[in-house]
Amino acid sequence: MSQIANYSAHAVLKDGTPVQIRALRASDEADMLAAIKRTGPQSLQSRFFILKRHFSEKERAFFMDVDFSTHVALAAWIEERGRPAIVGGGRYVVTNPGEAEMAFVVVDAWQxxxxxxxxxxxxxxxxxxxxxxxxxxxxxxxxxxxxRVFAKSDFRPARSDDPRTVRLTLALGPA
Known part of the structure; x- marks a missing residue:
């Protein structure tokens, strides 16, 4: 497993709230599911493109089985009511050599x-x-x-095969 599996960084949100961004661990599954329960149907539809409330065992395994090589996932942790809680997550999955697709979800109260x-x-x-x-x-x-979040990071629109979606790309260039 890659060194990214130990990734951890601390930051402060615009409102002064401290946040930890760290690699998602298998032991985070209950916290991740709790975060999903706190995320409204509209937000989940924005993430999964369908109304989604429950995940199959196969889906749960996919989201939690992160190898930090072809599948990298980070979670945002914030102290809530005296204990750490996941309030957002982001990941990328390698689709072709040198190319990866990203996805994010943020708990409604923290959007x-x-x-x-x-x-x-x-x-x-x-x-x-x-x-x-x-x-x-x-x-x-x-x-x-x-x-807007993607545009601020210089992602550009590209052709999408689905009229309901916009495909956004960011060229990173050689490593």
Whole structure:
């Protein structure tokens, strides 16, 4: 397993809230599922493109079985009511050599505070270190807030095969 499996960084949100961005661990499954339960149906639809409330064992295994080589996942942790809680997550999955697709979800109560942007910046840095040349994301056309997050990091629109989505790409260049 790669050194990224131990990735951890501390930051402060725009409102002064401390946040830890760290590699998702198998032991985080209960916390991740708790975060999903706190995420509204509209946010989950924006992430999965369908109304999603439950995950099969196969889906749960995919989300938690992160090898930090072809599948990198980070979680944003914040102290809530005296204990750490996952409030967002981001990942990329390698689709072709040097290319990966990204996805994010942020718990509704924490949206608009910079967590998505923070996760994106950390994943871009990791992707560069890992030699990725291009990152892509599929975003629902009406998900203006996530499109802005990607645009701030210089992602550009590309052709999408699905009229409901916008394909965004970021060229990273050689590592």
């Amino acid at each position: 608009g505070r910079g967590i998505g942007s923070l996760l994106l910046r950390h994943l871009i840095d990791i992707a560069r270190e890992q030699g990725m040349r291009e990152l892509t994301a599929e975003v629902l056309s009406d998900n203006a807030s996530m499109r």
